[in-house]
Amino acid sequence: xxxxxxxxxxxxxxxxxxxxxxxxxxxxxxxxxxxxxxxxxxxxxxxxxxxxxxxxxxxxxxxxxxxxxxxxxxxxxxxxxxxxxxxxxxxxxxxxxxxxxxxxxxxxxxxxxxxxxxxxxxxxxxxxxxxxxxxxxxxxxxxxxxxxxxxxxxxxxxxxxxxxxxxxxxxxxxxxxxxxxxxxxxxxxxxxxxxxxxxxxxxxxxxxxxxxxxxxxxxxxxxxxxxxxxxxxxxxxxxxxxxxxxxxxxxxxxxxxxxxxxxxxxxxxxxxxxxxxxxxxxxxxxxxxxxxxxxxxxxxxxxxxxxxxxxxxxxxxxxxxxxxxxxxxxxxxxxxxxxxxxxxxxxxxxxxxxxxxxxxxxxxxxxxxxxxxxxxxxxxxxxxxx
Amino acid sequence: xxxxxxxxxxxxxxxxxxxxxxxxxxxxxxxxxxxxxxxxxxxxxxxxxxxxxxxxxxxxxxx
Numbered sequence: 001x002x003x004x005x006x007x008x009x010x011x012x013x014x015x016x017x018x019x020x021x022x023x024x025x026x027x028x029x030x031x032x033x034x035x036x037x038x039x040x041x042x043x044x045x046x047x048x049x050x051x052x053x054x055x056x057x058x059x060x061x062x063x064x065x066x067x068x069x070x071x072x073x074x075x076x077x078x079x080x081x082x083x084x085x086x087x088x089x090x091x092x093x094x095x096x097x098x099x100x101x102x103x104x105x106x107x108x109x110x111x112x113x114x115x116x117x118x119x120x121x122x123x124x125x126x127x128x129x130x131x132x133x134x135x136x137x138x139x140x141x142x143x144x145x146x147x148x149x150x151x152x153x154x155x156x157x158x159x160x161x162x163x164x165x166x167x168x169x170x171x172x173x174x175x176x177x178x179x180x181x182x183x184x185x186x187x188x189x190x191x192x193x194x195x196x197x198x199x200x201x202x203x204x205x206x207x208x209x210x211x212x213x214x215x216x217x218x219x220x221x222x223x224x225x226x227x228x229x230x231x232x233x234x235x236x237x238x239x240x241x242x243x244x245x246x247x248x249x250x251x252x253x254x255x256x257x258x259x260x261x262x263x264x265x266x267x268x269x270x271x272x273x274x275x276x277x278x279x280x281x282x283x284x285x286x287x288x289x290x291x292x293x294x295x296x297x298x299x300x301x302x303x304x305x306x307x308x309x310x311x312x313x314x315x316x317x318x319x320x321x322x323x324x325x326x327x328x329x330x331x332x333x334x335x336x337x338x339x340x341x342x343x344x345x346x347x348x349x350x351x352x353x354x355x356x357x358x359x360x361x362x363x364x365x366x367x368x369x370x371x372x373x374x375x376x377x378x379x380x381x382x383x384x385x386x
Numbered sequence: 387x388x389x390x391x392x393x394x395x396x397x398x399x400x401x402x403x404x405x406x407x408x409x410x411x412x413x414x415x416x417x418x419x420x421x422x423x424x425x426x427x428x429x430x431x432x433x434x435x436x437x438x439x440x441x442x443x444x445x446x447x448x449x
Contacts, residue, residue, distance in 0.1 A: 374416020
């Protein structure tokens with residue numbers, strides 16, 4: 001069914017978004033060649049468990065694999081791993097990589113995002129980040145040998161890392177320039193709940209401070225802070241977000257301001273599409289283009305692009321979704337909670353540590369969150385369909 | 387088609403029960419419960435959709 005002389009479809013990025021595009025294309029009946037070019041040496045794996053099951057040691061790294069190579073062979077997907085895209089020519093329809101020039105009929109950009117590093121710490125061996133499988137395995141090994149860790153960033157990833165540290169009996173200090181911990185999409189409604197969990201677990205918290213300098217010694221690492229204090233640990237974990245991997249597109253002519261700008265079907269240019277963390281899709285409901293860094297957006301955009309390429313049919317816009325587990329509390333979030341509007345409790349009770357809550361603005365539910373109540377959370381999702 | 391679910395990986399998002407409620411349910415902890423591991427032909431597409439949408443990749447299909 002496939003012809004070798006046709007360039008077929010090239011997907012740059014062999015992680016969840018790229019793989020989902022490929023699966024979607026095949027499910028929709030696409031029969032031409034599909035090549036996935038991945039910078040990492042691993043077949044597609046799942047990132048959310050890295051800061052959870054992998055870091056805690058419950059899982060081996062191999063358990064994060066999304067599918068087997070046999071499955072990929074059944075779908076006739078060609079992987080080229082450890083190959084790095086360095087340029088795109090939209091008019092001649094060619095991707096340039098570190099080893100070759102790759103022609104395409106259609107291209108999907110799914111290069112994801114890279115971890116944001118803290119200035120001046122790039123070469124420090126005691127400073128860890130957590131984005132890739134190799135990062136997670138390296139950090140897990142380091143954690144077995146240290147007694148204290150400084151976490152920079154009290155977002156969802158930082159909070160998950162801090163919570164994993166308690167399994168190791170490691171003393172944690174968290175630094176953030178914001179005045180409180182921040183979970184994405186929650187409008188600040190969970191800041192004090194997360195902070196209470198940190199206090200319960202003897203985490204030292206330094207909020208609302210800037211880092212003036214970082215020094216690595218033979219025995220540890222020290223952060224001098226803007227309030228005049230300093231914080232020292234055996235190692236540090238920097239969790240201050242991600243930046244889209246668009247450098248290779250600098251001369252492509254595409255709009256790559258905070259991600260590859262796309263219409264609501266994922267079209268960036270003729271025959272060029274983007275999906276996942278690297279993409280900034282136009283949302284027809286809000287009339288804004290935003291970049292979403294979460295697992296379900298990568299999946300849903302991948303499905304939508306595959307379907308659109310084959311059928312030219314649009315898929316409905318969906319709500320962003322994320323989950324987390326912090327000190328054993330299972331948190332599920334759909335849509336986004338509005339800041340400044342009180343939470344409406346839909347099920348359970350915050351004082352029992354089990355509830356589903358929403359923010360409702362002018363009769364419209366903007367977001368719902370489940371805290372240790374997954375079944376009721378799922379049943380409440382219909383509130384978002386109104 | 388044979389369906390396998392990994393309750394260790396499941397995070398209780400409920401995507402599977404939303405798109406294929408005749409195959410998947412959730413227990414009181416929100417974890418996936420398989421109502422049948424061999425869906426009839428008309429439900430195979432729903433099982434595929436559930437496996438793709440599962441954010442934890444906790445659903446495996448053998449075809």
